Amino acid sequence: MLDLFDTPPIPGLSTRDDLISPAEEQALIAGIDDTSLSPFRFQGWEGKRLTASFGWNYDFDTQRVARAAPIPDWLLPIRQRMAALAGLDPLVLIQALLIRYDPGAGIGWHRDRPIYEHVVGLSLGARVNMRFRRRRSHGGFDRVTVPLTPRGAYHMSGEARYDWEHSIAEMDRTRWSITFRSPSSRWALPLDPVLSI
Numbered sequence: 018m019l020d021l022f023d024t025p026p027i028p029g030l031s032t033r034d035d036l037i038s039p040a041e042e043q044a045l046i047a048g049i050d051d052t053s054l055s056p057f058r059f060q061g062w063e064g065k066r067l068t069a070s071f072g073w074n075y076d077f078d079t080q081r082v083a084r085a086a087p088i089p090d091w092l093l094p095i096r097q098r099m100a101a102l103a104g105l106d107p108l109v110l111i112q113a114l115l116i117r118y119d120p121g122a123g124i125g126w127h128r129d130r131p132i133y134e135h136v137v138g139l140s141l142g143a144r145v146n147m148r149f150r151r152r153r154s155h156g157g158f159d160r161v162t163v164p165l166t167p168r169g170a171y172h173m174s175g176e177a178r179y180d181w182e183h184s185i186a187e188m189d190r191t192r193w194s195i196t197f198r199s200p201s202s203r204w205a206l207p208l209d210p211v212l213s214i
């Protein structure tokens with residue numbers, strides 16, 4: 018039984034606590050820490066969070082999308098569970114993004130790139146709030162705060178993903194996240210980056 022919000026705080030956003038066990042969380046954290054991560058780069062600027070992309074990568078420096086190394090085997094079981102949570106075929110989740118936020122790192126206000134459609138994330142380590150905001154036509158913002166519990170997952174699509182921006186404030190304890198994304202139907206990204214090479 019999914020404990021999705023009865024009434025989502027924003028249409029298109031759902032969360033689920035305890036998708037994985039504490040032992041699975043530790044194994045995934047070890048997997049992320051064993052991966053070569055690099056500081057997120059945005060048009061010459063370097064962010065404090067450390068990232069690695071698999072399947073596909075959107076390069077914020079060159080503003081181009083490119084193939085990345087295939088999604089590693091150790092991520093496939095969790096991709097399967099996160100796809101089921103979102104009601105998706107695991108194969109449509111063509112991108113995996115690993116992030117480590119050390120103390121002082123966060124993520125500023127943004128919408129995910131339009132080349133992607135569904136966004137399914139898993140939160141590991143520190144508990145944080147994901148903040149959402151949407152500009153009102155007459156000034157100011159509508160704002161919603163959604164707690165992300167360790168080992169919990171979220172699914173963003175539709176209004177939550179396209180009409181609202183999200184961000185995570187700088188934190189004082191380490192948090193890791195794993196995000197899977199599907200390609201937008203407006204872009205012709207092959208579903209399987211390995212087979213289609």
Ligand SMILES: O=C(O)CCC(=O)C(=O)O
Nearest residue numbers: 114116124129138194196
């Ligand atoms: O760490 C997270 O859960 C969110 C990451 C995020 O919003 C992004 O990479 O676009």
Ligand SMILES: [Fe+2]
Nearest residue numbers: 127128129183
């Ligand atoms: Fe995002």
